[in-house]
Amino acid sequence: MSLTKEILMTVEEQAIQAKKAAKTLSLLTTEEKNSALHVVADTLELYADAILQANETDLQNGREQGFTDAFMDRLALTKERIAEFAEGLREVVKLDDPIGDVLSHWTLDNGLLVEQVRVPLGVIGMIYEARPNVTVDATGLALKSGNAIILKGGSSAVSSNKAIVDVIHQALEKTKIPKEAVQFIASTDRETAQQLFTMKEHIDVLIPRGGASLINAVVNNATVPVLETGVGNCHLYIDREADVKKAIDILVNAKTDRPAVCNAAETLIVHENWLKEHKDTLIQALKEHHITVHGDTKIVDIIPGAVPADENDWANEYLSLDIAMKVVGHVDEAIEHIERYGTKHSEAIITENKETARKFMSLVDAAALYHNASTRFTDGGALGFGAEIGISTQKLHARGPMGLPALTTVKYMMSGNGQVR
Known part of the structure; x- marks a missing residue:
């Protein structure tokens, strides 16, 4: 038997183990799940050095392969970041357990009681790239919501992810949650991911x-249902009636706080009248924060050092201290630009005109919309969900930051006294 076939058989065995563990997990109480997450959090902090040693292997590989600074930032772990992972799990413990919630109930004329009850999805397959924090966040949310999880991280973080899952398994052995509820696919072979796509x-x-x-690879090839998360080509629109201090503060935060994340601003659209009045303040802020501008012809003429933008600048994420800039004469032009190039993630308007804000927020199609606030708040932790499993940019089942309720479905449970139809 070839090595590839052996790996594929192992992946299927892992999926079978996960499904079996999900049955056990679905019977546990909230207290048992919370207790287990506390143990996992404590154990991650206890074995931080081992995780960091594994992470250094991935970082060295990244240096040798010439990964970008943004990519290396997503890949890198520190004791502080591991402590944040652990604290994220403790925050999940504090959240209400959605499992067993009765969303609605009624009694039929014949006395049959009908209840719509929230239940786990079952087994979640998580396919992700460079961020080892996803390994912890996804595991915590899955276990709290009663789901088993199969983790398939990117090859660039394989050592880090394996070390994290080893620690999670060690912790779970001391709890009521079977360690088989968390499966990690260590193979970097693409065929293993392809198999996950079809294991309905x-x-x-x-x-x-x-x-x-x-x-796109998952959405276009999977026969398993997909909860689609999206890239974040996020826009800020500074309206002609925008407060200058709010506009600059929001721009700086949305672009520079963590430029390598999906809720960072990638395009600034600015009203021509506001720009005429406040261009010097804007230019100073861009220069002070080392932001490279890729602009339309008006921006190139106005802002020193700006380079001409092309179609890629409007359409793609930079994940760096670069920003695309466009001048418009009306809010409708801003909305049209976002409709063409936006990824339905997070969009913001800065204006003191409530009617303009209402129009923008009503017509722009995105999972998260902001009036006079930074796009950086599109995050499960920032919005009070605890750790998130991703930002959904689709419209069915879940949209926006996906916390515990997004990892559940419903059952209709009927109780009777011998009723027949």
């Missing part, structure tokens, strides 16, 4: 998290 008998949903190529 074992996996209930796939969640891809990463760049456009990964997400």
Whole structure:
């Protein structure tokens, strides 16, 4: 038997183990799940050095392959980041457990009680790229919501992810949650991912998290249902009636706080009248924060050092201290630009005109919309969900930051006293 076939058989065995573990997990109480997550959090901090040692292997590989600074930032771990992972799990513990919630109920004329009850999805397949934090976040949310999870991380973080899952398994052995509820596919062979796409008998949903190529590969090839997360080509629109301090503060935060994440601003659209009045303040802010501008012809003429933007600048994420800039004469032009190039992730308007804001937020199609606030808040933790499993940019089942309720479905449970139809 070839090595590839052996790996594929192992992946299917892992999926079978996960499905079996999901049955056990679905019977546990909230207290048992919360206790297990506390143990996992404590154990991650206890073995931080081992995780960091594994992470250094991935970082060295990244240096040798010439990964970008943005990519290396997503890949890198520190003791502080591991502590944040652990604290994220403790925050999930504090969240209400959605499992067993009765969403609605009624009694038929014949006395039959009908209840719509929230239940786990079952087995989640998580396919993601460079961020080891996803390994912890996804595991915590899956276990709290009663789901088993199969993790398929990118090859660039394989050592880090394996070390993290080893620690999680060690922790779970001390709890009521079977360690088989968390499966990690260590193979970097593409065929293993392809197999995950088609294992409908074992996996209930796939969640891809990463760049456009990964997400498109899953969406276009999977026969397993997909909860689609999207890339973040996020826009800020500074309206002619925008407060200058709010506009600059929001721009700086949305672009520079963490430029390598999906909720960072990638395009600035600015009203021509506002730009005429406040261009010096804007130019100073861009210069002070080392932001490289890729602009339309008006921007290139106005802003020193700006380079001409092309179609790629409007359409793609930079994930760096670069920003595309466009001048418009009306909010409708801004909306049209976002409709053409936006990825339905997060969009923001800065204006003191409530009617303009209402129009923007009503007509722009995105999972998250902001009036006079930074796009950086599109995050499960920032919005009070605890750790998130991703940002959904689709419209069915879940949209926006996906916390615990997004990892559930419903059952209709009927109780009777011998009723027949």
